[in-house]
Every structure is written in structure tokens, then in C-alpha cells.
Amino acid sequence: xxxxxxxxxxxxxxxxxxxxxxxxxxxxxxxxxxxxxxxxxxxxxxxxxxxxxxxxxxxxxxxxxxxxxxxxxxxxxxxxxxxxxxxxxxxxxxxxxxxxxxxxxxxxxxxxxxxxxxxxxxxxxxxxxxxxxxxxxxxxxxxxxxxxxxxxxxxxxxxxxxxxxxxxxxxxxxxxxxxxx
Amino acid sequence: xxxxxxxxxxxxxxxxxxxxxxxxxxxxxxxxxxxxxxxxxxxxxxxxxxxxxxxxxxxxxxxxxxxxxxxxxxxxxxxxxxxxxxxxxxxxxxxxxxxxxxxxxxxxxxxxxxxxxxxxxxxxxxxxxxxxxxxxxxxxxxxxxxxxxxxxxxxxxxxxxxxxxxxxxxxxxxxxxxxxxxxxxxxxxxxxxxxxxxxxxxxxxxxxxxxxxxxxxxxxxxxxxxxxxxxxxxxxxxxxxxxxxxxxxxxxxxxxxxxxxxxxxxxxxxxxxxxxxxxxxxxxxxxxxxxxxxxxxxxxxxxxxxxxxxxxxxxxxxxxxxxxxxxxxxxxxxxxxxxxxxxxxxxxxxx
Numbered sequence: 001x002x003x004x005x006x007x008x009x010x011x012x013x014x015x016x017x018x019x020x021x022x023x024x025x026x027x028x029x030x031x032x033x034x035x036x037x038x039x040x041x042x043x044x045x046x047x048x049x050x051x052x053x054x055x056x057x058x059x060x061x062x063x064x065x066x067x068x069x070x071x072x073x074x075x076x077x078x079x080x081x082x083x084x085x086x087x088x089x090x091x092x093x094x095x096x097x098x099x100x101x102x103x104x105x106x107x108x109x110x111x112x113x114x115x116x117x118x119x120x121x122x123x124x125x126x127x128x129x130x131x132x133x134x135x136x137x138x139x140x141x142x143x144x145x146x147x148x149x150x151x152x153x154x155x156x157x158x159x160x161x162x163x164x165x166x167x168x169x170x171x172x173x174x175x176x177x178x179x180x181x
Numbered sequence: 182x183x184x185x186x187x188x189x190x191x192x193x194x195x196x197x198x199x200x201x202x203x204x205x206x207x208x209x210x211x212x213x214x215x216x217x218x219x220x221x222x223x224x225x226x227x228x229x230x231x232x233x234x235x236x237x238x239x240x241x242x243x244x245x246x247x248x249x250x251x252x253x254x255x256x257x258x259x260x261x262x263x264x265x266x267x268x269x270x271x272x273x274x275x276x277x278x279x280x281x282x283x284x285x286x287x288x289x290x291x292x293x294x295x296x297x298x299x300x301x302x303x304x305x306x307x308x309x310x311x312x313x314x315x316x317x318x319x320x321x322x323x324x325x326x327x328x329x330x331x332x333x334x335x336x337x338x339x340x341x342x343x344x345x346x347x348x349x350x351x352x353x354x355x356x357x358x359x360x361x362x363x364x365x366x367x368x369x370x371x372x373x374x375x376x377x378x379x380x381x382x383x384x385x386x387x388x389x390x391x392x393x394x395x396x397x398x399x400x401x402x403x404x405x406x407x408x409x410x411x412x413x414x415x416x417x418x419x420x421x422x423x424x425x426x427x428x429x430x431x432x433x434x435x436x437x438x439x440x441x442x443x444x445x446x447x448x449x450x451x452x453x454x455x456x457x458x459x460x461x462x463x464x465x466x467x468x469x470x471x472x473x474x475x476x477x478x479x480x481x482x483x484x485x486x487x488x489x490x491x492x493x494x495x496x497x498x499x500x501x502x503x504x505x506x507x508x509x510x511x512x513x514x515x516x517x518x519x520x521x522x523x524x525x526x527x528x529x530x531x532x
Binding site for chain 1: 490508
């Protein structure tokens with residue numbers, strides 16, 4: 001068996017999988033809510049806002065963990081362009097995890113819309129009301145959501161490639177309990 | 182070496198197939214959720230499109246009730262609403278209001294005498310940052326019980342086949358009350374004489390967590406003066422707009438906010454059904470319209486009068502229409518704000 005390089009620290013692995021679930025749900029909720037006029041619309045919107053803020057908070061915790069623990073090195077035999085792609089994709093992930101909730105929050109502020117989390121818990125407006133800014137933020141939020149989803153698909157494909165084809169331990173570095181003997 | 186290559190090639194092929202299947206299924210689920218695989222799903226876009234005339238949507242304007250005028254004023258709550266809801270807007274006090282008088286239809290230049298429906302949007306804010314938005318019309322009931330039915334009604338109404346509407350009303354006889362109101366009610370000479378109704382049901386939650394299904398209306402203080410159809414036809418294309426500006430400039434105008442409480446068994450899920458006349462009705466405050474502004478530069482222009490923006494103490498009910506309106510209004514808002522250049526902000530019209 002190929003040697004398994006280091007693994008991510010336990011808190012990093014936990015937050016990765018929790019956030020994976022949150023973000024995937026978030027993207028499905030987002031794309032679903034803008035495509036329906038049924039009563040589900042309200043439920044989806046009511047989940048979308050607090051879940052977005054939860055992802056923002058988790059992303060900031062995750063960034064701190066990443067800076068504190070670092071990440072295991074990629075396999076030495078991985079081609080340089082692939083290594084570069086892996087590194088870049090992770091910068092994009094952090095940018096999107098932090099950026100998307102902030103853009104969503106700013107977008108609601110720009111349309112003078114109350115940002116309700118639960119009951120009386122509101123977030124203050126991040127920017128002042130502006131239809132121009134709203135359009136810009138709305139389009140950005142919309143396009144980045146698809147980019148985020150595409151990035152996740154690539155990430156899943158790459159993770160499975162490491163697991164099923166390369167057997168180089170990259171998948172196991174983030175897996176909850178690697179099957180090693 | 183040769184042997185390993187031979188063994189690993191089919192294995193890698195199988196592994197790659199597995200990867201493609203996993204990724205493909207996630208992508209497919211996403212496409213399904215987005216409605217790309219369900220041509221018949223009623224989306225906000227389709228609902229809005231069904232409202233538009235053949236000349237297309239009014240760029241830069243609301244996608245329905247496109248002609249309107251802004252107002253500012255106050256709601257003076259008398260405190261009686263606190264028996265029904267903990268919403269801070271019912272505590273005795275004076276709360277700022279930004280609203281909009283409008284007429285139904287998608288043409289921002291539609292002559293006022295041709296309006297089938299008149300409407301009224303309102304946003305009330307309280308010092309704790311809570312907001313209550315509502316968009317009401319002067320009809321006593323709504324046209325359709327669900328978004329799907331409303332869509333079918335709009336589609337039938339646009340159909341060149343004269344039997345399309347008959348077919349619709351055979352399946353949906355509830356439309357007749359609305360249609361007969363549109364055809365037969367006498368129009369008043371002013372928005373200040375119109376009563377505006379929520380039509381949809383909402384839930385008020387009181388301090389003991391008890392829920393009350395309610396509807397509300399803004400009832401004008403000014404007694405109605407109705408116009409015969411021939412008198413109405415002679416009015417100027419902007420008679421409502423000019424009237425409201427003149428009346429408010431002369432005196433503040435008032436409406437009472439009346440809350441009607443459902444009795445058990447009343448049809449809360451169906452806005453085409455009115456409730457019996459004898460239901461408990463509580464006057465919770467007075468709206469005073471103090472100033473009127475042209476919409477192009479007015480404070481209501483960039484407000485989405487989304488009926489699900491509710492303060493804590495008010496929630497939606499089993500009525501399915503507010504969700505559909507919220508989704509459609511969001512689509513309308515996103516569209517019109519991106520077309521703001523088609524609706525210049527500088528108005529020449531000065532009162």
C-alpha cells in the first residue's frame with residue numbers, strides 16, 4: 001500500500017464534513033427556491049438565510065484551524081500543474097465560503113430587505129439601499145453559486161480519483177476514519 | 182511492468198466510471214432541483230410572464246401594478262392590536278410609513294379610468310428594526326385559490342380562444358365572484374375613498390402564544406363618491422394620480438387599520454372565499470398619509486412590498502398565495518432594478 005501522508009487534524013476533518021453537508025444543502029436550497037412559487041419557497045428562504053450565516057461563521061473557524069494546524073503535504077509524485085490546481089481550488093473554496101454569505105447579506109441590505117435569522121434576531125444592513133449595487137450583488141451571488149457547485153463537482157471527482165485510482169492517501173487525509181491496517 | 186499495466190487498466194476504467202456516475206448523479210439532482218428537467222414546474226418567471234402583455238414587460242417598472250405613486254405618512258397604533266399580536270407595531274405609538282398607491286396592470290402609462298383593480302402597498306417600521314410590509318387591493322376576494330390556478334386563469338384570459346375562460350371557470354367557479362366584481366363594481370373618484378384588503382390570511386401570535394387567523398383592511402375615512410361607467414370614462418388618464426396629490430397637499434388623508442379575526446372553520450387557506458360579515462373586527466390604528474411623491478424619485482420606488490416581510494408576532498398562514506407572491510415579487514424586483522436605466526430617476530413632473 002502506498003504510504004499515507006499526514007492527515008488533517010480531527011477538528012478540521014469534522015468541520016470539513018459538516019460544512020460539506022451545509023454547503024451542498026445551501027446550493028440545492030438556493031437553486032430550488034428561485035425556481036418555485038409553492039409554499040416550499042418560504043421554508044427554503046427561511047433556511048437559506050441563517051444557514052448562510054452559519055456557513056460564514058464555520059468558514060471563519062475553519063480558516064483559523066487551517067492557519068493553526070496547516071495541511072498535510074500533497075504526494076510528492078503529483079504533477080506540478082495538478083498540485084497548483086489543488087492549491088488554487090482551495091483558495092477558491094475559502095473565498096466562496098466566506099464571500100457568498102457576505103454577498104448574500106449585502107444583497108439583501110442593498111434591496112432594503114430585513115435580514116431575519118430567527119424571530120427577532122436581525123442582522124444590521126451591511127450596505128445602504130441601492131438598486132445598482134443590488135443588481136451587481138444579485139448577479140454575482142447567482143453566478144458564483146454555479147461556480148461553487150462546479151468547483152464542488154471537480155473536488156468530488158478529484159477526491160474519488162485519489163481514492164480509487166491513485167491510492168495516494170489524499171482522500172484518507174480528510175476521511176473520517178481511513179480504512180488502514 | 183507489463184502485467185501491472187494490464188491489470189490496472191480495466192480497474193482504472195471502472196474507477197473512472199464510478200467517479201463519472203457519482204458526479205453525474207449529483208449534477209442531475211441539482212438540475213432537477215433547479216427545475217431544468219421539469220418544463221411544467223411553475224416558476225416565478227413563468228408566473229410573471231403570464232401577466233405581461235404582448236408588448237413585453239415594462240422595463241424598469243414593477244411587473245404588475247406597474248403604475249403608481251409614492252406616499253409617506255404615519256401609523257398611529259391605539260394599542261388594541263396587542264390583544265392579538267405581540268408585534269411591536271401594535272403597541273401604542275406612532276410609526277413611519279412608506280407606501281404606494283397603484284392600479285393593476287402592467288402598463289406604467291395605463292389610463293387610470295381603465296384600471297380593473299386598485300392597489301396599495303405599505304411598509305411600516307418600528308424603532309426595534311422590525312418591518313411590516315403588505316400589498317393590498319380594493320377587491321373583496323382574490324381571483325384564484327392557488328398560484329397554479331392563478332397562472333391557468335391568466336393563461337386562459339390571454340388565450341384567443343373565447344372558450345378558454347369558460348373552460349377555466351367550469352373547473353374554477355370561484356373565479357366568478359372576482360370577475361363579476363371587476364365587471365360590476367362602481368369605481369370611486371379617488372384612492373382616498375377606497376378600502377384596501379389583505380385578502381390573504383395571516384397568523385397573529387399574542388403574548389400567550391395563542392394564534393389568531395386574521396385578515397386586514399385599510400378602511401378610508403373619506404366617504405366614497407362613486408362614478409357611473411360613463412362618468413369614469415370621461416376622466417383624465419391620470420385623474421387618480423392628480424387627485425391624490427391634490428387631496429394630500431390640501432389635507433392629510435386617513436384610513437383605519439381594521440383586523441378581522443377568523444372563527445374556527447373559516448377558510449384561511451383560500452383567499453377567493455370571504456369570511457362571514459359578523460366576524461370580530463378590531464380597529465388597531467389610524468394611517469395618515471401626509472405627503473405624496475412621484476414614483477421615479479420617490480421613496481417607494483425601490484421597496485419590494487413583499488407580503489411575507491412580517492414583524493415578529495405575525496406569520497404566514499396556510500394560505501398558499503403569499504409564498505407565490507413573495508417569489509414573484511422577488512423576480513420582479515430583481516428584473517426591474519437591473520433595468521433602472523429604462524426608468525430615469527429625474528422627473529420633470531412637479532406638483
